[in-house]
Amino acid sequence: MKIKNFSDGVKVEAFYVVKRSEVKKASNGNPYLEIQLSDGIDVVKGRRFDYSDKAIEPNSVVKVLGKYDQKFNSVQIYSLNMAEKGEYPADLFLPKCPKDVGSMWEDLLNILEQYVDDNELKGLLMLVFEKHGDDFKEAPGALAHHHAYLGGLLEHTIAVADSASKLAITYKSDLSLTVAGAILHDLGKIWEYKWDGLQFEMSDQGALLGHISLGISVISIYAKSTIKDEEKRNKLLHIIGSHHGLVEWGAIKEPMIPEAVIVAAADNLDANMFKIYAAQEDAQPGEVTKWDRTMKRHIWVKEKTKDDYAG
Template sequence: EYRSDAFLPRCPVDGDLLWERLRRLVREVTRPALARLLSVVFDDPGQAASFRLAPAAVRHHHAYLGGLLHHTVSVTERALAMAVDGRVDRDILVTGALLHDLGKTEEYSWEGVTLGVTDRGRFVGHIALGMIKVSALAASVPGLDGLLLDQVLHILASHHGSRDWGSPVEPCTREAMLVHMADLADSRLFKMEEARAAALPGEKWSPMVPEMGRIWAGD
């Protein structure tokens, strides 16, 4: 007898190690209201379990169990690596990066033998779902309102970078721009590695990749 999810692709990186990297990033946030928000999200057993299992997509990038966790940790670490400007608010940056795809825990399904999109995911989409969830959770966090909350929500709203790519607004803060660039880099680099792996033996260039062309697959 098999569990239905036994047939689903799984993250190639150990989930416990990724979770510890996420917890380490959470501990870097020192502003009380933001630290409390992250605690409300990631200390909740049900929410944590969903976050650890959810895919980041049903195709395109990180389309496997644990993909959301893998992608989120990578995006946050990349955003921090680019935050060399002392004017960047690292607490807002880390909070927004860790939560930027939170809505995917409701957008995607992974209970059957294939990854799928939920009805709620099709109706609302992960950006809006994430903003709804964060806004609801913020109501119970003292000091998390007004401008501070709006700056976090702006990261969620703008992380696709363009209205043409599905964001309702474009990045207008340093922190939002860094999260968008880290998100784009992580997804594109993932696609590049997939393309390299798909190249035929002896071929120096990959098959065509949408929006990216052919990828160098040589040594």
């Protein structure tokens, strides 16, 4: 139940994220828990009397049973239990992609079937999808700036793979290798990010290694059993390692083969177009936006919207 829908006396039974909590003493000397609960948008105060445990860590997810008191804008909590990932929908508190994830997954599989003719590369991709497909569908594309919502990684990957396929045809590069690299270029974000609380967070692995290194580590293991040609394996891993384009942007190596140049360009294009459209939505027509630190420029907003460009 969303907090905005609370009415006086209504039964509250749902999952919420803890913003803060503190164990206090009532006038009779008994301890009670004062807690702030969030549904990802709104916040409400709650109290659990006769509470003998410790305060609950912020960003924890709890299952609450209680009753809302409109006079005090507070929930009288009868039952309060810690929740584990899997007990509640992953998108309950977090922003999610406006597109249907199932349809996007079909789009990605169609790109694979249409453009990846190499059986070894196709086998690698299917193995990755079998092992990590659920996380691939769910992971955010970033913590901020572009595709920072559940399903964002999948949406971004489709756009990069689609653009890369067209560029590969235009420039006559290896189409299968280009598209396979585009599909796998950000796979490491599955381990780089955490998305099981109120906000997206960097994992310890992500902070120490980054998604490029994590992706290469995982893909190199799977590639050894699916791709016999060592040069093909190395080219694929090079695409992943170089897809940020420049070393100062985080690339392990700068692109050295046509397929890597294409994937890096497609990746940068999609991220920048996302940021431009997002800036347009936050500004009035005819305005120039605030300075965008990541793009190092202002963005001019014309009368047109994103939908106008789609046709």
